[in-house]
Amino acid sequence: MYDKLIRNIKVGVIGCGYWGPKLARNFNAIPGADLHIVSDLRKDRLDHIAGLYPGVRVTRDYRELLDSGVEAVAIATPVSTHFEMAKAALDRGKHILVEKPLTDDSAQAQELVDLAQDKGRVLMAGHTFEYNPAVDFLRDFIAGGKLGQVYYINATRVNLGIFQQDINVVWDLAPHDISILLYILGMEPTNVSARGSAYVQPGIHDVAYLTLRFPGGIMADVRVSWLDPCKIRRITVVGSLKMIVYDDVEPVEKIKIYDKGVDMPPYSDTLEEFRLSYRYGDITTPAIDSAEPLSLECRHFLDCIRYDRTPRSDGAAGLRVVRILEHAQQSLLNGGEGEAISW
Ligand SMILES: NC(=O)c1ccc[n+]([C@@H]2O[C@H](COP(=O)([O-])OP(=O)(O)OC[C@H]3O[C@@H](n4cnc5c(N)ncnc54)[C@H](O)[C@@H]3O)[C@@H](O)[C@H]2O)c1
Numbered sequence: 001m002y003d004k005l006i007r008n009i010k011v012g013v014i015g016c017g018y019w020g021p022k023l024a025r026n027f028n029a030i031p032g033a034d035l036h037i038v039s040d041l042r043k044d045r046l047d048h049i050a051g052l053y054p055g056v057r058v059t060r061d062y063r064e065l066l067d068s069g070v071e072a073v074a075i076a077t078p079v080s081t082h083f084e085m086a087k088a089a090l091d092r093g094k095h096i097l098v099e100k101p102l103t104d105d106s107a108q109a110q111e112l113v114d115l116a117q118d119k120g121r122v123l124m125a126g127h128t129f130e131y132n133p134a135v136d137f138l139r140d141f142i143a144g145g146k147l148g149q150v151y152y153i154n155a156t157r158v159n160l161g162i163f164q165q166d167i168n169v170v171w172d173l174a175p176h177d178i179s180i181l182l183y184i185l186g187m188e189p190t191n192v193s194a195r196g197s198a199y200v201q202p203g204i205h206d207v208a209y210l211t212l213r214f215p216g217g218i219m220a221d222v223r224v225s226w227l228d229p230c231k232i233r234r235i236t237v238v239g240s241l242k243m244i245v246y247d248d249v250e251p252v253e254k255i256k257i258y259d260k261g262v263d264m265p266p267y268s269d270t271l272e273e274f275r276l277s278y279r280y281g282d283i284t285t286p287a288i289d290s291a292e293p294l295s296l297e298c299r300h301f302l303d304c305i306r307y308d309r310t311p312r313s314d315g316a317a318g319l320r321v322v323r324i325l326e327h328a329q330q331s332l333l334n335g336g337e338g339e340a341i342s343w
Helices: 020-029 043-052 062-066 079-091 106-119 133-143 169-185 293-306 315-333
Strands: 009-014 033-039 057-059 072-075 095-099 123-126 150-160 191-197 207-213 219-225 227-239 243-247 255-263 277-284
Touching: 009 020, 009 062, 009 293, 020 033, 020 043, 020 072, 020 293, 033 043, 033 062, 043 057, 057 062, 062 079, 072 079, 072 293, 079 095, 079 106, 095 293, 106 123, 106 315, 123 293, 123 315, 133 169, 133 227, 133 243, 133 255, 150 169, 169 191, 169 207, 169 219, 169 227, 169 315, 191 315, 207 315
Parallel strands: 009 033, 009 072, 033 057, 072 095, 095 123, 150 219
Antiparallel strands: 150 227, 191 207, 207 219, 227 243, 243 255, 255 277
16 A cells, blocks of 8 residues: 555666666565666676566666666666766766765765755665664664673675775775674774785785774774685674674574673682683574565665655765775775774
């Protein structure tokens, strides 16, 4: 009933390599969205889309897509093209969803934020994990004080591939973990350092280790790699009361809460009396909504357009991630020297 009453929004998708078709599938399936046109430079990709959705127009020129009467545009092309396309779309009054990272340059990201504001249009960054119910659970658990004081976080995002040629592994994979960290902690880091190596493609780091320092002494380590035998997508958050593990590779039990910890004795007069007490309590696995995060993200984008709302991962959130990536890149080139970030 509700779905029949909502306003239909015509959507165009630019880029249909690996990720774009997933956006197209969702916009085709979501009630109240009309997947109208798809653009890619490659004819074989357009043939693929035309085969899947015979009623959808295809074009090799994204400007034709912008002039086709669509109200909303999703951009899933290589990051070096995001700024030009996003700017052209905003200039033509489109609402836009731009894949992560928003741009490869913070000045350009800022320009998009300002332009969207001037034009009164939705600018959303494709931070898919911010729409992941397991990440929402993490955020609520921390915000509700159940974890106690957050001590440190470890995030691992590694597997074999997909090697990129225009960006390194930090710009490719770390946007996910950085956006998750900002979202679950509700704060920005004050310092980032990064070390890494380029083993396969000269000059393009394929393995990197980042350390982000947040207010309150919280430390977050992020390991990203395109060169690892195992696919790992895991975040561990250690707090003073509980420890929690979010494993995105697990099909069902994505979150495990460990009632483990260590307490200092209230006082001790002698070294013999001093004993840390360790707690080995229950491990619980809460039920997590199994909805597809990308579908939730696309629905949120459409709702923000329909009801004039600010997206959860708005342009400002996209800009924050780009600024952190820039500092991490600087540190990578400076041999891991910490880079202070002012906000
Ligand atoms: N949110 C996520 O979880 C997620 C996952 C994967 C990729 N991504 C992001 O999606 C974007 C695309 O990544 P991908 O892995 O699909 O890359 P890809 O290389 O597989 O696909 C990019 C496509 O864009 C097309 N393209 C390039 N220039 C174009 C132009 N001027 N006009 C029209 N089409 C053009 C290419 O022909 C290609 O088919 C990147 O920003 C990436 O970071 C996001």
